[in-house]
Amino acid sequence: MALDLRKGTDEIRKAAESSGGGRFTPFIGWKDGDVKLVHFLTAAQEIPKVRLHAFVEIPTDDGTRWDTFVCRKDPAFREESGNTCKLCDEIGHVATDKFMALAVELEATKEGKKIKSVTPAMRKFEDREGNEREVPQIGLVIQGAKNFFSYLGAYDEREDLSDASFEVQREGASTDTKYHFFPISAVPDLTDIEVPSLESIIERMGSEEKYETDLEGVLPGSQKNWSKGGGKGSSNSKKETGTAQPTGNLRSQFEEIAEQVKGKSAAAEAVS
Numbered sequence: 265m266a267l268d269l270r271k272g273t274d275e276i277r278k279a280a281e282s283s284g285g286g287r288f289t290p291f292i293g294w295k296d297g298d299v300k301l302v303h304f305l306t307a308a309q310e311i312p313k314v315r316l317h318a319f320v321e322i323p324t325d326d327g328t329r330w331d332t333f334v335c336r337k338d339p340a341f342r343e344e345s346g347n348t349c350k351l352c353d354e355i356g357h358v359a360t361d362k363f364m365a366l367a368v369e370l371e372a373t374k375e376g377k378k379i380k381s382v383t384p385a386m387r388k389f390e391d392r393e394g395n396e397r398e399v400p401q402i403g404l405v406i407q408g409a410k411n412f413f414s415y416l417g418a419y420d421e422r423e424d425l426s427d428a429s430f431e432v433q434r435e436g437a438s439t440d441t442k443y444h445f446f447p448i449s450a451v452p453d454l455t456d457i458e459v460p461s462l463e464s465i466i467e468r469m470g471s472e473e474k475y476e477t478d479l480e481g482v483l484p485g486s487q488k489n490w491s492k493g494g495g496k497g498s499s500n501s502k503k504e505t506g507t508a509q510p511t512g513n514l515r516s517q518f519e520e521i522a523e524q525v526k527g528k529s530a531a532a533e534a535v536s
């Protein structure tokens with residue numbers, strides 16, 4: 265199946281070198297009941313499966329922040345890392361396989377119920393000089409195959425993913441979560457839009473530099489085991505360490521992280 269493709273180290277390296285890729289890309293996530301109109305920017309056969317450390321808990325001066333890393337035991341990094349990973353081997357954080365694609369959030373022009381045309385939704389931010397700037401809401405969709413990307417793979421076997429946009433609705437908040445996809449034949453005009461390279465994003469999320477810098481002060485045994493029902497059965501899952509302590513299920517945590525990353529993204533753009 266096309267979706268099982270994993271990118272080789274060389275390919276990722278090449279893409280990272282050619283694109284620079286200094287900009288932070290936010291996540292696009294759904295909470296229970298959310299409906300978002302999106303167009304996928306990554307071709308179906310290019311959507312990689314990635315071994316991911318999600319919800320890595322990192323202590324900060326005033327609490328906790330959450331971060332996402334690509335595992336350095338992912339086949340793309342295995343050669344470089346000698347198949348070692350600080351999160352797996354030292355800190356004891358559990359990695360899971362997810363699929364990753366870039367998408368842009370859209371706004372629709374409707375006639376009655378029917379969507380006639382779509383344009384990229386824009387996000388405003390203030391740059392370093394205090395000028396208001398706008399960027400299209402391009403983000404990273406990180407989901408499993410079941411429930412999400414398997415649908416898009418099946419769709420692409422019938423129609424090109426690139427010729428469609430989707431209204432995606434999330435229903436449910438935990439293991440019963442379903443995503444409903446409503447395909448729309450309108451696509452946004454992307455002529456003047458700079459799309460970041462997915463490979464360079466993955467490269468950055470699994471880079472030795474990120475592991476060195478961002479995992480400072482993260483201790484062995486400090487992490488919850490999200491893969492087992494949101495920390496149930498994990499000895500430290502109940503401790504109250506402040507307001508940043510997550511509640512709810514794993515998928516809603518993506519939303520929390522996405523919110524944090526949005527702020528970080530605006531800051532990163534402000535200095536770029």
Ligand SMILES: [Zn+2]
Nearest residue numbers: 335336349352
């Ligand atoms: Zn790992």
